[in-house]
Amino acid sequence: MRFLTADYLYPLYKAPIKEGVLQISNKGEIIRIFENRSDVSAEKLEIFKGVLCPGFVNAHCHLELSHLLGIAEKGKGFIDFVSSSIHKRNDFTKEEILEAIEKAEQEMIANGIVAVGDICNTVDTLLQKQKGNLHYYNFIEAVGVYETEVESTISSNLAIRNQFRKCGLQATVVPHAPYSCVPQLLDKISVISDKFDKTFTFHNQEIAAENELFTSQSGAMFDWLNKIGATKTIWENRNKNSTKAVLEHFKINKPLLLVHNTFTKKKDVTDNYYCTCPKANLYIENTLPDYSIFDTEKLCVGTDSLASNDSLSILEELLIIQENSNFDMNTLLKIASKNGAEALGFSELGTFEKGKIPGVNLIQALEKVEVIA
Numbered sequence: 001m002r003f004l005t006a007d008y009l010y011p012l013y014k015a016p017i018k019e020g021v022l023q024i025s026n027k028g029e030i031i032r033i034f035e036n037r038s039d040v041s042a043e044k045l046e047i048f049k050g051v052l053c054p055g056f057v058n059a060h061c062h063l064e065l066s067h068l069l070g071i072a073e074k075g076k077g078f079i080d081f082v083s084s085s086i087h088k089r090n091d092f093t094k095e096e097i098l099e100a101i102e103k104a105e106q107e108m109i110a111n112g113i114v115a116v117g118d119i120c121n122t123v124d125t126l127l128q129k130q131k132g133n134l135h136y137y138n139f140i141e142a143v144g145v146y147e148t149e150v151e152s153t154i155s156s157n158l159a160i161r162n163q164f165r166k167c168g169l170q171a172t173v174v175p176h177a178p179y180s181c182v183p184q185l186l187d188k189i190s191v192i193s194d195k196f197d198k199t200f201t202f203h204n205q206e207i208a209a210e211n212e213l214f215t216s217q218s219g220a221m222f223d224w225l226n227k228i229g230a231t232k233t234i235w236e237n238r239n240k241n242s243t244k245a246v247l248e249h250f251k252i253n254k255p256l257l258l259v260h261n262t263f264t265k266k267k268d269v270t271d272n273y274y275c276t277c278p279k280a281n282l283y284i285e286n287t288l289p290d291y292s293i294f295d296t297e298k299l300c301v302g303t304d305s306l307a308s309n310d311s312l313s314i315l316e317e318l319l320i321i322q323e324n325s326n327f328d329m330n331t332l333l334k335i336a337s338k339n340g341a342e343a344l345g346f347s348e349l350g351t352f353e354k355g356k357i358p359g360v361n362l363i364q365a366l367e368k369v370e371v372i373a
């Protein structure tokens with residue numbers, strides 16, 4: 001049994017407690033919160049400087065792209081990022097890819113992350129995830145801009161999903177983004193969903209060109225899709241709002257996490273969960289979302305991949321959010337832990353409620369995180 005206390009305790013399901021004490025079992029289960037240090041005998045207390053909060057949830061990552069660290073040039077824009085960097089993902093040996101995955105996971109653990117919403121196009125991360133070092137929700141990403149390839153896309157996605165599930169890991173097929181899935185593919189993803197799917201996600205309004213494609217059938221994304229001969233049903237006779245264009249085909253009554261939202265306006269916001277990846281947005285588009293438009297009970301944070309970030313640290317993401325919003329510490333920590341755990345369905349994580357095993361982080365001045373339990 002351990003009794004942890006710091007300047008402030010952030011249980012996240014209730015208000016912060018000055019010099020509160022957190023009692024945890026040796027395996028990290030929350031037993032009880034004491035409002036005062038005097039409620040616990042002094043020799044039992046482990047006293048820290050700073051604040052104690054639950055382990056972080058990285059709501060959006062692509063662990064399998066970890067070997068692409070430093071490959072993309074900063075600030076060149078999204079279309080350049082995809083066409084010049086992501087296609088290099090196969091220019092590496094299997095050993096290099098697996099080594100980068102392991103190293104990236106270690107980095108997340110050292111940075112106080114306990115769970116990850118992870119996008120997968122392959123089974124490259126399967127071996128690492130089976131070690132059970134972190135909780136993962138695996139989102140198997142469907143991309144399909146050609147009507148003729150819907151069936152083959154879905155069957156390869158299902159094969160990947162089933163490999164994850166066979167290893168006891170949570171996995172769900174999800175759309176990549178509004179501009180990269182023909183409507184038939186979205187319909188099909190809804191049809192194949194089953195009772196094991198707890199939550200869904202897609203990349204949303206990451207670039208201005210996505211909005212232009214739907215509002216005015218023009219712009220860089222429109223030109224690019226035309227160049228590669230994409231099926232026109234992606235933009236023809238669709239809702240003028242890209243998020244709604246997806247949701248009209250995707251009527252699943254389960255939590256949904258919309259990722260990036262860099263070009264989302266207040267009028268676009270739905271009652272779904274929203275995830276921000278500020279460092280990746282700065283890396284690629286040099287833009288940030290307008291944080292004033294989101295419901296802070298439903299806003300989560302992710303690192304995105306090392307292809308578009310130089311670290312996998314929720315704390316570093318929080319610093320950018322703090323500089324660009326009026327969120328207080330309690331709100332920032334909810335975004336970092338509680339909201340992501342809820343969106344991804346990790347009921348044992350995210351707060352210091354009795355019975356949970358959320359991990360315990362010590363933070364000093366939002367600059368350094370230390371894993372305490």
Ligand SMILES: [Zn+2]
Nearest residue numbers: 062119203304
């Ligand atoms: Zn992503």
